[in-house]
Amino acid sequence: MNPTPEPPLSAIRALAPDAIDALVTHYAPRLNGFLRRLGASAEVAEELVQETFIRLVRHAPTLPDGSRVGAWCFTVARNLWRSHRRWAWLDGTRLLEFAGLRPSVGFGPDDALTARRTRDRLEAALASLPESHREVFLLVVGEGLQPQEVAAALGISPENARQRLARARRHLEEALA
Amino acid sequence: MTPDSLPPLPPIALSEGAMQRIRTRTRAEARRVRLAAAEAAVHGAFAIGALAWAAAALFA
Numbered sequence: 559m560n561p562t563p564e565p566p567l568s569a570i571r572a573l574a575p576d577a578i579d580a581l582v583t584h585y586a587p588r589l590n591g592f593l594r595r596l597g598a599s600a601e602v603a604e605e606l607v608q609e610t611f612i613r614l615v616r617h618a619p620t621l622p623d624g625s626r627v628g629a630w631c632f633t634v635a636r637n638l639w640r641s642h643r644r645w646a647w648l649d650g651t652r653l654l655e656f657a658g659l660r661p662s663v664g665f666g667p668d669d670a671l672t673a674r675r676t677r678d679r680l681e682a683a684l685a686s687l688p689e690s691h692r693e694v695f696l697l698v699v700g701e702g703l704q705p706q707e708v709a710a711a712l713g714i715s716p717e718n719a720r721q722r723l724a725r726a727r728r729h730l731e732e733a734l735a
Numbered sequence: 736m737t738p739d740s741l742p743p744l745p746p747i748a749l750s751e752g753a754m755q756r757i758r759t760r761t762r763a764e765a766r767r768v769r770l771a772a773a774e775a776a777v778h779g780a781f782a783i784g785a786l787a788w789a790a791a792a793l794f795a
Contacts, residue, residue: 573769578762580763583754604749615765
C-alpha cells in the first residue's frame with residue numbers, strides 16, 4: 559500500500575533527519591485516510607496529522623524497546639480528533655462547517671468503474687457505522703493493528719474491541735448485501 | 736461482498752504542499768528537541784564538573 563519502509567526504532571529515537579522524513583512519508587497518508595474516514599475535513603486532518611508528528615518527535619527519545627510507532631501514531635491521532643471534535647462542538651461557529659463535512663472519495667488514479675463503485679459503497683457503508691465501531695474497524699481492517707493494540711489505543715478492553723469489530727462487520731454485511 | 740472480502744482501504748494522499756509543510760515543521764521540531772537534549776547534556780556535564788572541582792578544592 560505504501561512502499562516506504564518504517565525506519566528502525568533506534569533512528570527514530572535519535573531523531574535522525576532521514577528517519578523523521580521516512581516516518582512522515584510512511585504514515586502521513588495513512589493517518590490522513592484514518593482521520594478523513596472518521597469525518598475530519600482535509601484542513602483539519604492535515605492539522606491533526608501535523609500535530610501527531612510533532613508529539614511523536616517530542617516523545618521519540620523516550621520510546622521504550624518494542625514500541626510500535628504506527629499504533630502510537632494512530633492512538634495520538636484518534637485522541638486529537640476526539641479532542642478537536644469536542645472543542646468544535648463547543649464552538650458554535652464551526653457547527654455549520656462540521657455538518658457539511660463528509661469523507662471524500664478521492665483515491666487516486668484508480669479509475670476502474672467497478673472498483674470505484676465498490677469503494678463508494680464501502681465509504682457510504684463506513685460512514686453509516688457508529689463512530690465507536692468505525693474507528694475499531696478502520697484500525698483493524700484498514701491499518702492492520704492487532705485487537706490488543708486497538709484496545710490500548712481506544713482505552714477499552716480487548717473483548718470490547720472484538721465486540722465492536724464484530725458489530726461493525728455485521729453492520730457492513732447488511733449495508734453491503 | 737462481505738466485510739472480509741472488502742478491497743483494501745487506500746491511504747488518502749495529502750497534497751504535495753501539505754506534505755511539504757508537515758515535513759518542514761516536523762524536521763524543525765526534531766531539530767529543536769535534539770538541540771534541547773544536547774544543551775541539557777552540556778549543562779549536566781558542566782554541573783558535574785563544577786561539583787568535582789568544588790570537592791577537589793574542599794579536600795585539597
